[in-house]
């Protein structure tokens with residue numbers, strides 16, 4: 001179970017909010033591709049990037065969607081880097097030109113750092129961004145502070161809460 005540390009602020013994102021924000025990201029990216037404004041493919045960073053990537057691909061009518069799987073660095077070992085577990089099709093993505101790389105959020109920027117090494121010319125877009133990772137993305141919708149934890153709808157469930165006066 002995810003517990004919230006005392007210093008962490010929570011930003012709870014519903015499916016509806018994620019849908020709206022991902023659509024806003026799509027509209028921001030529309031017509032900005034390098035080939036007459038078009039993008040040739042979407043690459044979703046698994047797993048969190050898959051839902052926003054699907055929404056962006058749907059809005060921009062991009063049918064070619066691939067994935068990249070990144071194992072995050074070990075928080076207890078700051079020196080170790082994130083590693084790529086599964087790469088997108090090399091022939092399709094090339095050096096990343098015309099490719100939209102989508103993730104749900106950028107936090108420290110470590111995940112995008114390794115993807116950038118692989119696809120230096122791709123356009124990197126996330127729905128949410130924290131200040132530390134912001135330089136890693138070219139497009140995003142909402143910025144939250146570094147000490148805010150973003151709770152995504154796939155990690156939450158509706159549940160009863162005590163009335164304010166009942167506590």
Ligand SMILES: O=P(O)(O)OC[C@H]1O[C@H](OP(=O)(O)OP(=O)(O)O)[C@H](O)[C@@H]1O
Pocket residue numbers: 045046047048049070071072103104105106107108109110111112133
């Ligand atoms: O900028 P960073 O500090 O690298 O953090 C951001 C990454 O962390 C989360 O993924 P996670 O590795 O938890 O895996 P998941 O998407 O499979 O849940 C999130 O979905 C981003 O991909």
Ligand code: HPA
Pocket residue numbers: 105107148149150151152
């Ligand atoms: O704020 C966050 N929320 C969910 N997953 C994450 N992975 C890194 N930062 C976050």
Ligand SMILES: [Mg+2]
Pocket residue numbers: 045046047048049103
């Ligand atoms: Mg992720």
